[in-house]
Every structure is written in structure tokens, then in C-alpha cells.
Amino acid sequence: MGEGAVRSRRGRSGGGAARRAERTAGNFETAPTIQRNIPDFDLLSDETLEIIEANAETVLEEIGVNFVNNPAALDRWREAGADVQGERVHIPRGLARQLCATAPARFTQHARNPARNVEIGGKGLVLAPVYGPPFVRDAAGGRRYATMEDFRAFVKLGHMSRWLQHSGGTVCEPTDLPVNKRHFDMLMAHMTLTDRPFMGSVTEPSRAQDSVDMCGILFGEEFVQQNTVMTSLININSPLTFDDTMMGALEVYAANNQACIVSPFIVGGAMAPVSVVGTLTQVLTEVMAGIAYAQLVRPGAPVIFGAFVTSIDMNSGAPTFGTPEASQILYGAGQLARRMNLPFRSGGSLCGSKLPDAQAAYETANTLNAALLGGVNFMLHSCGWLEGGLVSSFEKFVMDADQLGALHKMAAGVAADENAQAMDAIREVGPGGHYLGCAHTQANYKSAFWRTELLDYKPFETWDEEGARDTQTLASERVATLLARHEAPPLDPGIAEALADYVARRKASMEDAFM
């Protein structure tokens, strides 16, 4: 572990100092990883799940998967016992599942502030923001290409939300920076503007290596080799194709003990069959092949069973979100992941709407509800997603984040102890009485109900006099307030300098690239 990191970590481990630092940073208390104290909703029958599992083995063996431009991967598969024909890998029944068994059922992702560490797997639920959009939108500026300034603003908003445990990765794509250098600035934002865990770059294997190297500076090199400090998104080119860029990034991360979300990216009807069970068969096939491959690279490397599946509008071909089929697939994928004893990832604030309006909220709430009950462990895109993932919305970020507080409350389950039974209150109040003043209410009201930090419950007349603001307008005001209050959590100056030096040196070593 680098000396700077040791100092930095020790400096923040004192409770009093940490609390002072938090207050100084104008920050909220952060809710810890959600532990779901509620049952999972098992939509599919065991019989259906067994059909899917049997069919996935058939696909792996008889149809196979392609590992493209990746001779080393083909060698690994051959050695493991697969039948490799050109770039096509036929995996004998049972082999992929057997290889997946070395993946941990749960793991800790460390943050530079140990109080922000997250547990991924089991009954845990970790919330991370929107990932990937090239555009941003806000009420004042409309829709426009995202910049690095926007990126920093979203990282700040995430840091200011008490309900997110994770800073995410590409909260928007900073299109004003060269393609081959922007990952440095993105990582610096996650490393300096927040002290929460984050994701690494996956757009080139060399950028994954940069991510690992920068984490070596932030956490100490030994610490990184012994612990997981990044959880990064490896998409599969569905159907059944593993390209060299994504697999190259996976190889870097797995070799360095860093976590990969192995995630089919599927628009149903285009990249998978139009049926739920057919799509789940393909999802399981792809995830098993991808996770098995990560285990071939390094047995025991942490992974997450990912599924990003939308349906399609068969009229326009546009992807749709928050639909019944997407929920069905989410529930089924969660069941399949649990049967493999693997952490499960799915989406959160997914929607197709162009605006943070009612359509966006219906679609988002449908997805959030399914994700909670479907047993998601790592929820990417849990807030801020708009327009089918083309846009990161400032207003929707804080709107969705407010709803995530409701998820925390739902996940906590229902207490049934003597206080929760409230028999004394029922006796005290009796028929026709009123509970507001009774002793039980006075003792419990502060924590009894989820409280919004955004939505309006004022009387109509008050609301009308105050300008009859809709949700987007309220959200715009909250975005401005949060950004104004953000302060970066303290970082050891030696580490900050070392990170800046690394970035300057690496940037100077390459020409700008814009494609």
C-alpha cells in the first residue's frame, strides 16, 4: 500500500474527524448499502427456470459463442476443454456453470473513505447513477452534448444524495474532451469530488490499465491487488458475441482482482428473440460464458451477473423502457442469478421519454419497483437516465434519487415488535378518536414515514400562490441548491499531486483522438 494512501486512510478512520469532515463538506449522512429485509419476488416457476437453464447449456454447446479478435481467449477456452472452431467457442454442457462456481457470491468494493465501502451480493442493494449518455438536459438549457463540466456536476449531485452509495462511472460522456484522454478526467472527478466507490474505464484495455494504475496511487498498489476498488461495466455484443475491446478490459480488471459486471445489452426483438423465455435463455448463455471467461483469467475474480434488456416498439424499432416485458425479464434474470449464487445487476431509472415528465416517471417507477423486488444487488442507472439512455437529466437525477429513498424504506421491511403493534395506541385512542396526539405517535412519528426531499404535498392554495410548480421545476431548484452546497471531501495533497502527475504524463504521451 502506498504511504500516501496509508496516511490518507488512517486520517479518515477517526470517527470524530470523519464526522467533522462530513459536516464541513456540506454533505448529508449517507445511507449504507441497503440490506433487503423483504422476500424476493419469484415471477417464474422453477420449471420454467429449469427449461431456461437446460436450453442455455444447449446453446453454449451446440451453437456456441464468438470471441472476436482474441487468440488468447480462444487458447484459454481450448485449454479449459471447449471445442473452438475459428472464433466460435462451443462449451460442453456444464463446463461454463462449473467455471462460474469460483466467482464469489458477494464481495466488498472499497471506497477511499472506508465508511463508504459497499457490499455487493446477498441481500444487499447498491445504487449507482446513470451511465453512458452523450447528451445532457436541464430545464434552462434544454438538450445538448455533454461536457466535462456536466460530468463533474453529476458526480457532485451523486455525492450530495444520501440515497446513492456509489458514484458510478460514465455519468455522461464528456464529448468536449478527446476520446482517448477523457477517462483520465472522468476518473479524477470520481476520485476527488466524492469519496464513494466508482467504476473504471472499459473503452480500451489500456484505459482499464490506467484505471487500475490510478487506483494504485489512490489506494496503494498492494491494497488494489488484495481488494476490489472498482466495479466496471463489461457489455456483451448480443447475440452471443464477445468483442476484443470489452474482453480486453475484462482481462485487465479480472487479472487485477477488480470486479466486472458481465452484462448482455439487449433490445428484445433485435438482439434477442421476441419472447421473454427466449431472451432469458440468451441472457443466461451470454452471462455464463462471460463470467466463466473471467474465471479463466483469474479464478475467484469478483463478477456480477448483469442484464440490461429492453423491449422494442415494433412500429418504429425504438427501444422502450419500463414495459411489462422488461420487468418480466428483470425478475427472471434475478432468479437465474440467485440460482448461480452470484450478485445480480439490472437497471434503475430506465425510461424512453424525452422529458422528465409523467411518461419518464411511470417508466422509471415500473423499473425501480421491479428492481427492488427482483433482488437486484447493483443497480446501475438508478437515477438520471432519460430518453432511452441518450440523455443524462439533471432534474431527473434528483427526482429519481428522491424515489430511491422510498426504495430504502421498502427494502427495510415491516417491523412487528411490540412498539410496531401499537396496541397501547389503539387502546388509548379508541373508536372515533384521533391518533395525532397520542403517546405512540409522538414517540414514533419522526421515523414512521418516508419523507420526500422534493415532492409537493402543500395545500392547493399555498402551492398555487408559490407558482404552481411542477416536479421538474422543483427539481431544477434542488439541483442548483445541491450543486451550490457541494464541497469535495478532503484528499491527501500528496495523493492528489501524484494523480495529477500521472494524468499529465500519460496525456502528454499520446496524440488527441476524437473518434
Place this chain on the structure above:
Amino acid sequence: MGEGAVRSRRGRSGGGAARRAERTAGNFETAPTIQRNIPDFDLLSDETLEIIEANAETVLEEIGVNFVNNPAALDRWREAGADVQGERVHIPRGLARQLCATAPARFTQHARNPARNVEIGGKGLVLAPVYGPPFVRDAAGGRRYATMEDFRAFVKLGHMSRWLQHSGGTVCEPTDLPVNKRHFDMLMAHMTLTDRPFMGSVTEPSRAQDSVDMCGILFGEEFVQQNTVMTSLININSPLTFDDTMMGALEVYAANNQACIVSPFIVGGAMAPVSVVGTLTQVLTEVMAGIAYAQLVRPGAPVIFGAFVTSIDMNSGAPTFGTPEASQILYGAGQLARRMNLPFRSGGSLCGSKLPDAQAAYETANTLNAALLGGVNFMLHSCGWLEGGLVSSFEKFVMDADQLGALHKMAAGVAADENAQAMDAIREVGPGGHYLGCAHTQANYKSAFWRTELLDYKPFETWDEEGARDTQTLASERVATLLARHEAPPLDPGIAEALADYVARRKASMEDAFM
């Protein structure tokens, strides 16, 4: 059965004629009662449910419930074995539950068009629109007191929605008509502008009797005595109070074999304890007492276990909707109802927002999702509710109704037959291929995915050129289209005349009352 009704019913029973009539009426195909082919979500443990049940018996016996201004009710309870002290009825452990056992687990509510009959109970889910608001809102006219013209418009919108099976009751309160006469016009609207099942008046026992008498004209008197043709909403004055108006209406309906939804109306923290388990204890107590009383009036009378419970904003005292606590109570109430083998009713499009904006949609979707998975059999307020039930919203009516289509799809569950497994498609397409053109997609795409009739999935540029419409704007246009296309389904002229005569005679017999 009256001859007119016989003729009317026979005339519409021919399939070809019915289909022609439907086309002529510019109507959509109506989806039948949803049969939920999915598991229920059992949030609470059996242990917690047993605690609630035991505590409810304690409340019934030791605290008791009040039947106000209702000596006949007290007599009935005394005869049944309760300990009556003044207006307080103490019900010995087990007696209420035993009385409830004569209530049917499921029943048919008949419509004047037999094709529109609904099954209430079991795995069925019947959707009925918003009930009760004194105001209406639309984008053009803003918020205003509701009129009879608005009422008719909502009945027409309901008739035009393929996803609703039920026309509901007080879709808004026609405040321009005398309080003591408006039920006649409301019933006439449900009887003439649609041929779906509907609800009766509950605001006075005499108005319940008018409802029964008018159904006697519409369906035939014998038919009404032998069949259930109305499902009406009996609210309990929580905590633990049964007023004479509501109980008077219940007595009329139960005596005539008509269905009552026995429904505590609770703002948690005000009319019940601030805890979920305490509130559920009170809900169960009240429902058991109410349903037991209906069975005392007429053993076997159809009833529904109702629960309308919201949480409260402890700052303003305003009721809140779509919150985690409301969902927890909905899930728990559903479990309690199933353990009593009774049909279950809860809310649908509940929200606190003043506008049909993102807040409204988050809150509504949270409630709709919980209602579907919580096993609701009769969903009142399934569309159109706004501003905590003060407002019926035209736009939100069609927005919510569109989401109800998604509920239908979710409820249908997931097929796993050979076609759904789609192995031929996966073989045909293979790694790197595209599913849009494959045989399985061509054969299945029309029914594969839920299709919105409202939401926007166009490319950004098209959407922008067309005016960048938000959901409310799209909904305004849909409201206008549907209202313009509405045609009343045919009704026997003799019946129509008899109904008009009855209403004219009854109205002439009373002075206008406005309070």
C-alpha cells in the same frame, strides 16, 4: 326479470350483432377481467400476520367498535352474541371471523351487456376508475368544480378504454346538481353511456334504495334479487366507527344481495397508528366487523375486503400517496384478505401531486405495481385520480388507463412453451446476427410486446419537430379524440323511458338540497 330487460339482454347476446354494435359504437375491444397468472407478493411473514390477527381479535373483544345511531344494528349484534354497551359493540374472539365465513370468496357482478360481466375474487383483477373528487382538471381549463357534464365525459372515457372492465361510481362529484338528486343523473350516465358494470349511491340509505330500484328497471327486479349488479363503496369512519349513513346504505345493498366494499378510510398517523402493523391491525378489525355485520343483515351477501390507507406528511398533516408505507399496508392487507378467503380491494392511481406530472406518475406507478403484485381483485381509482383525491384529471385518466394495459400484460405471466423458448430463432440467428427478420420474430411480433396507446417513442428529431409534446399534451389530444368517438351502446327504448320516468317522478317528490 322485467320483460324489457329480457328483450334487451336477448337482443345483445348474438355474437355477430354484438360485434356490429361494438364497431358502430366506435368502441375498442374490451379486455376481460384480468386473471393473474403470476404469484402474489407476500411481503409479511406468516408470524407477523398471525400477530395482526390475534391483536385484531383483542381489539374487537376488549375495545370494541361503535355502531352510531343504529339501534337495529345493535340488536343484530346482541342477538349474534356480542356484548353491546351503549353504542359500543364488543365482539367475542372468533365471532366476527366466524360470521365472515358466509361471505362468498368470489362473485359475478353482472353488466347489462352480459359480455361485460366481471368476476370479483380469486385471481381476478377488475379495474374501475377514480371515485369521489369534487374538482376536475384539464390542461385547457385548469382546476374547477366538477359538473354533471364532466361526470358524463368521464363515464364516456371509461367506456372507451379497453383496459377498464368497470364504469365505477362517483367518477367526479357533479356539484352543479342538488346533493339529494345528483345520484339519479349519475346512475343514468352509467346505465346509458356505457354497458359496463357500475356502483350504486351510498350517501343516504334512500339513495341506495333508488339505486336498487333503478337496477330493477334496467335488469328486471327478479334478476336483481338473484344476482349482483352493483358493487358499492362503504367507507368506515376510522378508527372503529360505523356511522348510520354508511351502514344504512350497506343494509340496503346487503339485503338486496348487492355487493359492498367494506373499506376503512385511513390516513395513517391520524386515523390509525403510525406503524404498519398497528394500522393493519385496525384495518383488519374494522373490515371484520363491517363484513360480519353485512353477513348478519343477509348471510351470503357478497362483500369485498377493502383497504384505503395512505400515510401522512408529518410536517403539513397532508395525506401522501405512492409511499413505501402505503405499499407495505397494501401488501399486508392483501395477505390478510386472502387468509379470510375474501375478495380484496385497494387503490390504483393514487397520488398527491396537483398536476399530471412526474410526481403524479411516480406515485401512481408505485401504487399500481403494489396493487398488481399485492393481489388486488377490485381496483378502485385505477385511473384519473389527482391531488389526493380532490381532483379527477382528464389527462391523467387516459395516461393511467394506458398503464393499466401494462398491468394486463404483467398479470398474464410468462409463457414457457416451445414457441416461447424460441430455440429455433436462436439457432437461426446465431452469434452476431439480428432477430428482426427471423421467422420466430415475424410470427410473434404482433403480440410479443405491450404497446402504449399514448406514450412517445419517436426519434428525438421527429418528436421535436412535432412540438416536443410532453405526456400531458399527448393525453389532452387523446381525451379529445376518445370523447369525439364515443357512442352510447344501444339500450332498449322501453327501459330508457322507464328509467327516465322513475327519475322524473322521484325528483319531483323532493325539494332541492344543496348541503
